Amino acid sequence: MAEITPEEIGLTDFALREHRSLWYDAWRRMISSNTARLGMFIVAVFALSTVYAHYFWTYDPKTDLDYSLKLKAPNLAPTEEIDSAHLFGTDKLGRDIFRRVVHGGWNSLRVGFVAVGISLSIGGLLGLLAGFFESMPLSSREHILLHSLIGAIFSLLSAWIANQYFQVVLLAGLGSVAAVYNRFMAGKSARVLLFSLAGAVLSGASALLVSPYVSLVCAVLGAIVGAILSLPLGGQFLSSTIMRAMDIILSFPGYLLAIAIVAFLGPGLEKGMIAIGVVGIPVYARLARSVVLSVMQKEYILAAVSVGEGHGRILFRHVVPNILSPIIVQTTMGLASAILSAAALGFLGLGAIPPEPEWGAMLGDSYRYLTSGAWWAVVFPGVAIMLSVLGFNLLGDGLRDALDPKLRI
């Protein structure tokens, strides 16, 4: 009997198929989509032109000034009146707008990248921890760490009132004791009573050194901290604390919070980056948590737990690689909105310090001249903002379709 190969009957064995990685597959899907290609093209044009301009096309905003060329309309070739070509016209100080738009890209895009970096690293980490420990029981070492941390943070108030910061150490110690003896009289009110008494004695006795009144207040506060420590607090507590903190940031509209942060830190490009970065933290924290929660339900996590892998290893070997797709998509879209926010701050005069070129600040500088007909000073920086944001949004859309066709955020 002749042997029949799979090829002969038109069947391809899955094991015989050429191996392709997830990322290669995603890349192929992406370059086959028109919108993603357009997005990549726009982003590449902006990235290359700004980087080229920054390193090879010298521009000193401090000396760029020529009142004789003030607010001239765009001209493509030198004329009798103006001896140089200004593709986008000139602004109120006679500066070439084309040059400033290209150089402004460096600042605008930089703000976007740094701000997203801040939100992603802080928010992503918080969301990762919240999601992971919400569905994973704490190990005994993590229990000790969490309880000492709770003891330390909650004792800050009484430590401040008594002006004795060693109380923080005392109650952190009480926390670790509570974590080590977490089975001791578990679930009984006697346990709560015992630990609140211990907390009251620790805080109250040390505060006696200051004054009896202070001691009284500290004893009450210490008792409350002790009672909290006696409870079986676990990952759920950690997660809900993190998410409540995120809710507080989310209770303020983004722009207003960013403006307030810049008002607090003082204007400047770097301050703007921090402000936009802080505002973005909850977005990444929420996303990371929800994706981690769904990953934690998967069988491979159960398998990793049952073969006894440590939490750190599970987190970084199994969880992190599997949440990357939605995070990458959100980061790309986040870049778009960070560039928009940076431009908004610049427009309000809270971003780049003049004469440094930045798209939003250029708009803010020139929009008063709109009524006198100088449309070019407003149109071109705005088009630059819109196109770059559109580029990142298109890229994000394409990435989303390529990385996970079912995903919708």
Next chain:
Amino acid sequence: MTRYLIRRLISVLPTLIGVTFVIFMFQRLIPGDPAVAMLGEHATEENVARIREQFGLNHPLLLDRDALKEGDWAAFFDSQYLRYLGRLIRFDLGNSIHRRIPVTETLFLRFPATVELALLSMLIAVMVGVPVGITSAARRNSVLDSVSMIGSLIGVSMPIFWLGLMEIMLFAVFLQWLPSGGRLSTGVEVKAITNLILVDSLLTGNIEGFVDALKHIAMPTIALATIPMAIIARMTRSSMLDVLQEDYIRTAHAKGLAEQLVLFRHALKNALLPVVTIIGLQTGILMAGAVLTETIFSWPGIGKWVYDAILGRDYPIVQGGTLLIAIIFVAFNLLVDLSYAYLDPRIHYD
């Protein structure tokens, strides 16, 4: 349902207390002494001390730990933050430092302007966004679908302050059809009832005032509606596409029901839930005041008011305005959650 409502309201409390604390601490940590800011840099020590006394700025921020040492309980709790909380409970937001009038008074004038702009923008965003989303989903991959989806992506990417400037350039400067800012022209008066000028002018039968107010609100409304419109259209489309793949849609088609009936009766009803969520959240954002739109169009809403106050270090306005904004925000999120129960009978709260 009632129990769920109560539980949700209680769960909002820690967030709100956190919000008051953040608002309070933030303003106090901003560099610059408010008393000096009020009096100018050449104020005498004596005057600064008097103002600090008058506004309670000489009290400690949180608690007076030095007073406690002496056993002075009243002084221990007599701090700026607790005073602030106490006043909040009595709806007293204090007086503006610069203008010396109660914050609540200005709030009642300013907030309706924001509400009027936000609601009108949302109305337009929904009236355009939802039908566009439905048609795109029904005619998937058609030219119409591509055009509206590219349009909505451009809408999402639009810097709205720039869009506002372009509107001013076109309609106010070149064509001169519309005024470039404000709520009413000088000389036009509308009797205030609700402070929503469009409503007030209709109630009093003031057609001239209504038309004038409409002309003023047109451009900021379009600028503000752009982003929500684009988001709603995208959300409606993707939600409709999900639902249109369901088995019961195929069944409905198989029964021979008219396309319109399937689309609106069977698909739309089930696709609305995420759309309503987005509409609610976006309304919350718009209600919170649009700093940029209000700045460009000199619209006297709360966004611009708080922004000016931040720059001018007028703490009571910043605190009062931000608190109101945060409460509205939180309230809209809560409303969205509660609306699920009505829209989706499968969801039960107990």
